[in-house]
Amino acid sequence: MFLAAIAAAQNPAAGRGPGTPRPSAYPTRPPADPGVLERGKATYGVNCNFCHGSDARGGEGGPSLLRSELVLSDQNGELIAPVVQNGRPDLGMPKFNLTNAQIAEVAAYIHNFKVSGNEGARMIPPSILAGDAKAGEAYFNAKCAACHSVSGDLKGIGSRIPDAKMLQNTFLMPGGGGRGPAAPVKVPPATVSVTVAGKKTEGTLVKIDDFVVTLTDAEGTQRTFRRDGDNPKVEIHDPLLPHRNLLPTYADKDIHNLTAYLVTVK
Amino acid sequence: MRHTLRAFWLLVPAIAAGQILDPALLMKPLGDSWPTYSGDYSGKRYSSLKQINQSNVRNLTLAWTSRVTPGAGNANPGGGGRGGAPAAPTIIGGEGAGTLGTGGFGGAISIRAFVLEVSGTLYFSMPDNAWAADARDGHELWHYFWKTKGGTHIGNRGLAMWGNWLYMETPDDYLICLDAKTGKERWHKEIANFNSQYFSTMAPIVVGNHILVGTGNDLDEPGYIQSRDPETGDAQWTWYTLPMKKGDPGLETWGTLEAARHGAGNVWIPGSYDPDTHLYIVGTGNPTPAYTNNAGREGDNLYTCSLVAVNVDTGKLAWYFQTSPHDTHDWDSTETPILVDGEFKGRQRKLVLQATRNGYFFVLDRVTGEHLLTTKFSDAANWAKRIDEKGRPERDPGKDSTVPGTLVSPNNGGATNWPPPAYSPDTGLFYVPTNESYAMYYLTETDPRGAMGLGGKEEDQLGTLGSYLTAIDYKTGKVAWKHRYPGIGGNIGNGILTTAGNLLFAGDLGGNLVAYDPANGKILWHSHIGQVSNAPETYVLDGHQYILVAAGDMLYSFTLY
Numbered sequence: 001m002f003l004a005a006i007a008a009a010q011n012p013a014a015g016r017g018p019g020t021p022r023p024s025a026y027p028t029r030p031p032a033d034p035g036v037l038e039r040g041k042a043t044y045g046v047n048c049n050f051c052h053g054s055d056a057r058g059g060e061g062g063p064s065l066l067r068s069e070l071v072l073s074d075q076n077g078e079l080i081a082p083v084v085q086n087g088r089p090d091l092g093m094p095k096f097n098l099t100n101a102q103i104a105e106v107a108a109y110i111h112n113f114k115v116s117g118n119e120g121a122r123m124i125p126p127s128i129l130a131g132d133a134k135a136g137e138a139y140f141n142a143k144c145a146a147c148h149s150v151s152g153d154l155k156g157i158g159s160r161i162p163d164a165k166m167l168q169n170t171f172l173m174p175g176g177g178g179r180g181p182a183a184p185v186k187v188p189p190a191t192v193s194v195t196v197a198g199k200k201t202e203g204t205l206v207k208i209d210d211f212v213v214t215l216t217d218a219e220g221t222q223r224t225f226r227r228d229g230d231n232p233k234v235e236i237h238d239p240l241l242p243h244r245n246l247l248p249t250y251a252d253k254d255i256h257n258l259t260a261y262l263v264t265v266k
Numbered sequence: 267m268r269h270t271l272r273a274f275w276l277l278v279p280a281i282a283a284g285q286i287l288d289p290a291l292l293m294k295p296l297g298d299s300w301p302t303y304s305g306d307y308s309g310k311r312y313s314s315l316k317q318i319n320q321s322n323v324r325n326l327t328l329a330w331t332s333r334v335t336p337g338a339g340n341a342n343p344g345g346g347g348r349g350g351a352p353a354a355p356t357i358i359g360g361e362g363a364g365t366l367g368t369g370g371f372g373g374a375i376s377i378r379a380f381v382l383e384v385s386g387t388l389y390f391s392m393p394d395n396a397w398a399a400d401a402r403d404g405h406e407l408w409h410y411f412w413k414t415k416g417g418t419h420i421g422n423r424g425l426a427m428w429g430n431w432l433y434m435e436t437p438d439d440y441l442i443c444l445d446a447k448t449g450k451e452r453w454h455k456e457i458a459n460f461n462s463q464y465f466s467t468m469a470p471i472v473v474g475n476h477i478l479v480g481t482g483n484d485l486d487e488p489g490y491i492q493s494r495d496p497e498t499g500d501a502q503w504t505w506y507t508l509p510m511k512k513g514d515p516g517l518e519t520w521g522t523l524e525a526a527r528h529g530a531g532n533v534w535i536p537g538s539y540d541p542d543t544h545l546y547i548v549g550t551g552n553p554t555p556a557y558t559n560n561a562g563r564e565g566d567n568l569y570t571c572s573l574v575a576v577n578v579d580t581g582k583l584a585w586y587f588q589t590s591p592h593d594t595h596d597w598d599s600t601e602t603p604i605l606v607d608g609e610f611k612g613r614q615r616k617l618v619l620q621a622t623r624n625g626y627f628f629v630l631d632r633v634t635g636e637h638l639l640t641t642k643f644s645d646a647a648n649w650a651k652r653i654d655e656k657g658r659p660e661r662d663p664g665k666d667s668t669v670p671g672t673l674v675s676p677n678n679g680g681a682t683n684w685p686p687p688a689y690s691p692d693t694g695l696f697y698v699p700t701n702e703s704y705a706m707y708y709l710t711e712t713d714p715r716g717a718m719g720l721g722g723k724e725e726d727q728l729g730t731l732g733s734y735l736t737a738i739d740y741k742t743g744k745v746a747w748k749h750r751y752p753g754i755g756g757n758i759g760n761g762i763l764t765t766a767g768n769l770l771f772a773g774d775l776g777g778n779l780v781a782y783d784p785a786n787g788k789i790l791w792h793s794h795i796g797q798v799s800n801a802p803e804t805y806v807l808d809g810h811q812y813i814l815v816a817a818g819d820m821l822y823s824f825t826l827y
Contacts, residue, residue, distance in 0.1 A: 236754065
């Protein structure tokens, strides 16, 4: 439900710094004895599997057990046992003739699954490629060729960025988007020029707000200028502006076609 | 409201001078103090104070700063203001082992809370921590630390006050009652099941003898609003945001009852309250599984992503309006609703205004819930096909997360988010921080049963076309003016304060607290204090108006001399 940019909205996933392991925020269960797990799995397989699925995430008619409040609060089968032994006739669940000991083993098996609202994928799609390379080439020639060339700056781009998703995110916003390592492309920084009394100072943009602008000049020195409305004159040169300006114009199929084309540029 | 107030007076011990909230304060237009989340019940964040105004704001200057240190080992002998005040005591409570400190679980050490100001004392929070400080110089009076069992420590939105008692929610789902004078704990009560991965961040709201609380959850567990007894903490009523059993209204908007019962719709930002109708009007969160669109979610998914009006006496739903039917991007509609009495199409009406994370602005009749107006305040938002006959944006299923990826605006952070909007009756404008962001949404879970909670997707953010302070004319829904924050980046921005001094205060993206002309966005004053982390507030002490704002672990107070 939530995010954390600088101003930090609610999203735990986005609030994590890279590479900083932290303790689990929610109760974790100690690993169960392998023998208990094996017997629990066998009992579960015979009695529960059909309705609740082999992974306890729900099956033919039965709900997921992993996000069940009762299961989440259960420790060793003490809450699960009455439900199993009495059934839930109103919900179509029959009763099962299992002992408390058997149910404790089934509970250990169910509790063995990791439960998280921020889980990654378990069934990862093998490829994101869905577009038409020929249409992508036509799109490239129409929209990208003014700045880029597949025999020039983008030569071998499909080999240089073999992961199609990274390639796709990279052409959408070079240097931004995507998880894990950055794409191996050189993204020129935004620059800025500040003109004070006819004297122009240029450099890499460090920071700008309504009151100051900071740049790093050619000597590597940071320089900050006070701003008061249009004085001094400040001009930002954003090399990614053409990419930004394309964002509102893409159809998703343009993006997929372009990716299908660029992966062929080996 | 009269009868509620009378009942309330019977319950409150004799109101004496000092650190006690006179309940009548909550019914007055916002001015001398800041006694509840939005200052008053309306959510306007419009103060009647005008000592600081357009003619003198350029002279606004720092009165004091204070830094707080969360955690059990708080040693702040300087009294926060380094002013030589005696050391403030740290009172420790909690059900956890005490080995987990604030700053764990991804929560930065930052005051994202509003600050209560009552009778010269400030009360504020971070997750697991509450403080009282002197409003005249910021020196710490006491600090309370809660030893947590865990939970998502994304933020805490602040405290509520009833008589001499303070109330705080914790990430591991307790409502704590503290003695406002000493910080000593009176009781704590469980308000949600921590085992089910609920976490609680909301600022409680006091209405009469009700403490209204809500919680968060990212594991498909049902959202609800609870009313708690201020004396005992016991539940008075619970209103689920979802159909929980056969026959419940709204069940027809889900594929299955099982899916509905695990459909989220959490309530984590306080609502506004209309004393005339006794309606608590609040926005609800997104449905889950948030991105993986399984068969159980077939339908509109009531009452997720909705504005709902619940009677505080009965806990019953009076009306609802869904601002994002069948959300598939985790765009909660929890943003603060603002109650305005004003003209609409030639008629004087009681209105509620809301700008939601999905990029749309809504005007409703707050007595009946009748829809009056919908507009798009984010130019970039591209996820809806049209506004339907009921005034709801209709989702384009083509913009759901897909395996090859979908380019969507806004990103998951939204066109706006929890930072509070504001309204000024002087201009008739609604002010909201906005972001024209984009992201690629990839479906990474192809199991038809979907993932749990927020799982099963990869959202890759692609930057922004710009972040703005945006002013909307509620009569037309059109943007009256926008101030673009300079630069090439952006985010969801900061909350807003307006005053009768014809001023609008808000933190910008560059670490400045800025005063603007609310009529046109012209900049009138600023001070660079570091990344602002809450919405500015104002109060009066000894005849002097103060402007108060937080930046990380610091409070800054400004005044005129």
